Amino acid sequence: MEKMITYQIKGLVKEYPGFTLKIDDLTLYRGEIFCLLGPSGAGKTTLLRILNFLEEPTAGEVYYGGVKYTKENFNPPLEIMREITTVFQRPALLKESVWNNIIYPLKIRGQKVDREEVMAIVEELSIAQLLHRPCTTLSGGEAQRVALARALVFKPRVILLDEPTANLDPNNIRIIEDMMTKYMEKKPTVVWITHNHFQAKRVGDRICLLEEGRVVEINDKENFFTNPSQKRTREFLAGEMFY
Amino acid sequence: MSLLASLQEAIYLLVTRDPYVMDIIMVSLNVTGVALILSTLVGVPLGAFLGLTDFPGKPIVTALLYTGMGFPPVVIGLFTFLLLSSVGPLGHLGWLFSVKAMIMAQTIIAFPLVAGFTMAAVMAVDQNLIQQLKALGATRAQAAWAAIKEARIGVLVSIIAGFGGIISEVGAVMLVGGNIEGKTRVLTTAIVLETRKGNFGVAIVFGIILLAITFLANLAMLQLQERDLFAR
Ligand SMILES: Nc1ncnc2c1ncn2[C@@H]1O[C@H](COP(=O)(O)OP(=O)(O)O)[C@@H](O)[C@H]1O
Numbered sequence: 001m002e003k004m005i006t007y008q009i010k011g012l013v014k015e016y017p018g019f020t021l022k023i024d025d026l027t028l029y030r031g032e033i034f035c036l037l038g039p040s041g042a043g044k045t046t047l048l049r050i051l052n053f054l055e056e057p058t059a060g061e062v063y064y065g066g067v068k069y070t071k072e073n074f075n076p077p078l079e080i081m082r083e084i085t086t087v088f089q090r091p092a093l094l095k096e097s098v099w100n101n102i103i104y105p106l107k108i109r110g111q112k113v114d115r116e117e118v119m120a121i122v123e124e125l126s127i128a129q130l131l132h133r134p135c136t137t138l139s140g141g142e143a144q145r146v147a148l149a150r151a152l153v154f155k156p157r158v159i160l161l162d163e164p165t166a167n168l169d170p171n172n173i174r175i176i177e178d179m180m181t182k183y184m185e186k187k188p189t190v191v192w193i194t195h196n197h198f199q200a201k202r203v204g205d206r207i208c209l210l211e212e213g214r215v216v217e218i219n220d221k222e223n224f225f226t227n228p229s230q231k232r233t234r235e236f237l238a239g240e241m242f243y
Numbered sequence: 244m245s246l247l248a249s250l251q252e253a254i255y256l257l258v259t260r261d262p263y264v265m266d267i268i269m270v271s272l273n274v275t276g277v278a279l280i281l282s283t284l285v286g287v288p289l290g291a292f293l294g295l296t297d298f299p300g301k302p303i304v305t306a307l308l309y310t311g312m313g314f315p316p317v318v319i320g321l322f323t324f325l326l327l328s329s330v331g332p333l334g335h336l337g338w339l340f341s342v343k344a345m346i347m348a349q350t351i352i353a354f355p356l357v358a359g360f361t362m363a364a365v366m367a368v369d370q371n372l373i374q375q376l377k378a379l380g381a382t383r384a385q386a387a388w389a390a391i392k393e394a395r396i397g398v399l400v401s402i403i404a405g406f407g408g409i410i411s412e413v414g415a416v417m418l419v420g421g422n423i424e425g426k427t428r429v430l431t432t433a434i435v436l437e438t439r440k441g442n443f444g445v446a447i448v449f450g451i452i453l454l455a456i457t458f459l460a461n462l463a464m465l466q467l468q469e470r471d472l473f474a475r
């Protein structure tokens with residue numbers, strides 16, 4: 001079957017004082033998990049923010065759903081914005097109950113809460129016992145699972161994950177990975193930033209190494225880890241595997 | 244009149260619900276209530292907007308707001324007086340020496356307090372959260388509303404500050420209201436007048452009532468806050 005294109009990036013430039021992200025050509029497909037690896041400060045989060053249209057580029061084009069967005073029109077209509085979501089590295093929850101947080105995206109869309117559907121996600125993430133708890137009382141792992149549940153209840157087509165399992169214990173990591181694997185049945189486009197090569201190996205379809213704002217290599221998982229095309233990738237993997 | 248007699252009179256006036264006293268209480272509650280609602284309706288959205296949005300000239304608007312927060316109310320009274328006087332730009336409204344004029348002056352006095360404290364409270368809301376809400380599909384207005392709710396304790400404090408500014412006001416309401424018996428006389432202006440006339444008993448009654456209203460109103464608002472604190 002032909003792969004369906006979600007994003008196409010052409011000549012993207014994002015400049016910050018002392019930092020430039022430059023991505024000449026990048027295509028993201030429906031139904032894939034695209035893992036972003038790279039050292040801190042490589043520009044991974046910046047790319048994610050652009051993909052979510054939260055930050056406009058300095059130059060270049062982002063095609064989403066076949067429509068061209070440049071810095072002149074980098075604010076897609078609401079219904080497009082509402083197909084895309086990000087789970088940030090630090091879970092940002094409302095000071096309300098877990099349940100109210102989870103259904104927030106449905107409420108702002110004026111959608112009816114389908115209890116069964118929400119509960120399926122809640123059960124999968126093992127947070128049913130937390131539903132009435134104020135979010136201020138959650139542990140890091142619990143908060144991140146709530147944040148993921150909230151990101152999935154409205155069935156986004158694009159899910160951008162910014163190191164969602166950083167600093168979490170293996171059990172939490174497993175729950176989150178299992179949830180995403182299950183959600184892949186809906187064929188979303190997922191970009192997943194991780195520092196953990198083993199995680200990239202487990203969940204990724206394609207892997208991208210970003211360094212100092214430049215793409216070093218984009219490859220399918222097997223080749224990326226066993227037979228990378230770039231010497232720099234090999235060095236990166238060797239150096240980081242050490243830890 | 245001795246102090247004891249004054250106290251006796253105070254109790255008598257309160258117990259018999261003297262119509263003169265009742266009138267003044269009603270005008271006070273009316274002016275305070277309406278002015279506080281208007282200040283909140285203007286101040287909270289303005290404060291939230293300033294707290295969440297960057298635009299050219301924002302430092303100037305913010306500086307103006309802070310000036311408004313510390314501006315002598317009597318000067319605002321003078322300004323309102325000139326606006327509403329028969330030769331002023333709003334003279335045709337015929338509001339001078341009416342409750343409307345007092346509400347107008349009180350709102351101008353109080354809304355910067357509400358806006359300023361709301362702005363500070365909303366600015367303290369995690370920027371990450373606001374980004375996150377947009378990433379969940381919130382419109383700007385929906386994100387702003389969520390930020391106000393996040394900052395609810397600070398917003399409540401802003402309304403309490405506005406209330407404090409309004410209920411304690413004397414000079415401005417005296418100027419634009421005229422302290423007319425049965426029409427624009429409120430508790431604070433009545434205290435000034437009665438003290439000057441030597442009617443200490445009546446003045447004390449008004450003082451006690453003013454204190455009681457302020458205390459009860461703050462107690463009620465704190466109750467809201469308390470409920471919220473327990474809900475965490
Ligand atoms: N809003 C911003 N203003 C200025 N510089 C920024 C901003 N956001 C990110 N940067 C800079 O851009 C670079 C890349 O940041 P980021 O995309 O967060 O990296 P990563 O997520 O890969 O660790 C860093 O040097 C960072 O300091």
Ligand SMILES: [Mg+2]
Pocket residue numbers: 044045046162
């Ligand atoms: Mg990052």
